[in-house]
Amino acid sequence: MNIIPVILSGGSGTRLWPVSRPERPKQLLPLTSDETMLQLTVGRTRGYAGATLSNPIVVANAAHSSIIDEQLQMSGVDDYLLILEPIGRNTAPAIALAAFEANPSDLMLVMPSDHIIAKLPAFHEAITSALPLVEQGWLVTFGITPDAPETGYGYIQMGKACGNGVNEVARFVEKPDSENAARMLSEGSHVWNAGIFLFRADAYLRALERHQPEMLNATKQSLERSIRSGKHLFPDRDAFAQCPSDSVDYAILEREGLAACVPVDMGWSDVGSWDSLHSVSLQDPSGNAVRGDNLLIGASNCLVHSDGPRVTLVDVDDLIVVVAQGDVMILKRGESQKVRIVTEKLKKIP
């Protein structure tokens, strides 16, 4: 058995503004360590002993090619394939591009590039649990055992067991309201959808043929007319632009009979907000998490993230302070979803 790490770097989120911006989104930034989220993701399969590992395939926005090359090489990853999308078409087509580049019997371990997983042994065990079904052609997703009624994540409702530590996927649930989130948490049998998948390349392409033939054709054509240059693969823009845009969860897994879920508790977070970053970061005894030059006097439960300027805090509590690229943002901890309001307001300023 051979696993290809397939890393999806399509995001351009602005939820971590002013650090994360379209030209350098979250996955290309060092947020939780000196390594960027992408670099951490590339390192996530190191030491996995349950299968052989091939060179990774990274699927990314063409605008980020040189940053990604630089970051992979800094991580000591010299051999990889970088598929550079001319346009974003969500995850199902991105994975299809990678599947065509894999051998049919290769296992594709699909990972978003902008999440963190604190407990790698648990992740590796979950992969091992998935292998028997994956070998039989199942499409497997890894679901995070929830510990709070999160409304910021999608959920997966699991059905009956179909293997050791593996359950059938009953359905995918979009981000719920708090009432439904609480209900799912108390019912059990629901896990967070982390967007991490494992399947054989041929199984994915067959599922694509069954459920999304138009997607299969468009991605195939965009590769037939693609340009290759060293480690870079440029799918044809016109063909790829014809491709329907949808996520692998909804376009494929939800329609697929052989879809399974491995529930796992592995210290996962999508670091989807500054509050989330604060909670997953190393904190001092006063609850402060800091990156960058700083001086804290009588501060507690603050997140400080600076790309240069020194930040001094005196007698303040529960603040998120982000200094990046000529912007200083200060917001109350617990309110970081309001970054969206900020970016929307700033768009309107000429």
Added chain:
Amino acid sequence: MNIIPVILSGGSGTRLWPVSRPERPKQLLPLTSDETMLQLTVGRTRGYAGATLSNPIVVANAAHSSIIDEQLQMSGVDDYLLILEPIGRNTAPAIALAAFEANPSDLMLVMPSDHIIAKLPAFHEAITSALPLVEQGWLVTFGITPDAPETGYGYIQMGKACGNGVNEVARFVEKPDSENAARMLSEGSHVWNAGIFLFRADAYLRALERHQPEMLNATKQSLERSIRSGKHLFPDRDAFAQCPSDSVDYAILEREGLAACVPVDMGWSDVGSWDSLHSVSLQDPSGNAVRGDNLLIGASNCLVHSDGPRVTLVDVDDLIVVVAQGDVMILKRGESQKVRIVTEKLKKIP
């Protein structure tokens, strides 16, 4: 009668760090308006009709000569004398240097360069009240009618009336503790010492001769050996270094029989802290005072002062946010005296 505005720009305070620094102290910064505190001070006698006005004399740290030239010229002040101290010796010697440059019968209106006066008509009236005694050789100071038991200011205890709206100076009181401040406020007859004075040049020099002959000799010698270059006057360093260092209040006025005080309510502040700047600044309906590019969403009672980077506040209250020269300082409103702790800690960082 002829008045010479004598502006003292000797301060190098760090209470407004990180904006105010030795190389560009408070008086050379635009804090309350687009004009710097020095520029506001130079404009403070404009329109005064009670006497003729001569070109100003500015006494400053030699290190600031070009900034001061630039700021005076930007304010349309082309004719002035800039006395550049090789070393700081407090206010009594600084005023002596200016007194030697004045005609004996000239009136010197001595003003610190880093205060604000919101009600200029009241200031001008107070000057007029002082003129009769000043003409007779009295040394007059202007005392601010207190409206709070301030512990950050020195006080002047006034004695019996010696003119219309003028009282004798009984004694100067150093910055009091809060108990004594409350007592003085309730007793009345105490005013804040604003460091603003009016006297004839010859009266000042005679007082100096009586009470501080060593100071008189040292300043005189430093001028005899001085260098003149255009509008610049450089007193001799060695002679000036021999001069005792003391304030005009304690070295002269407290020892002088003919010392009077004009109490005045003129919207004065020494802007001695970020809290003080917040309280004297124009505020929006939510109590925010802002300078520089900013976006405020649900913020209240905040001071924002930025020399460039845009500052965004979301759902925060009672913060002082200062962004200057590669530093971002955030402190709780009401605690801005703690800037001293910050600057002391930073000194220790290599």
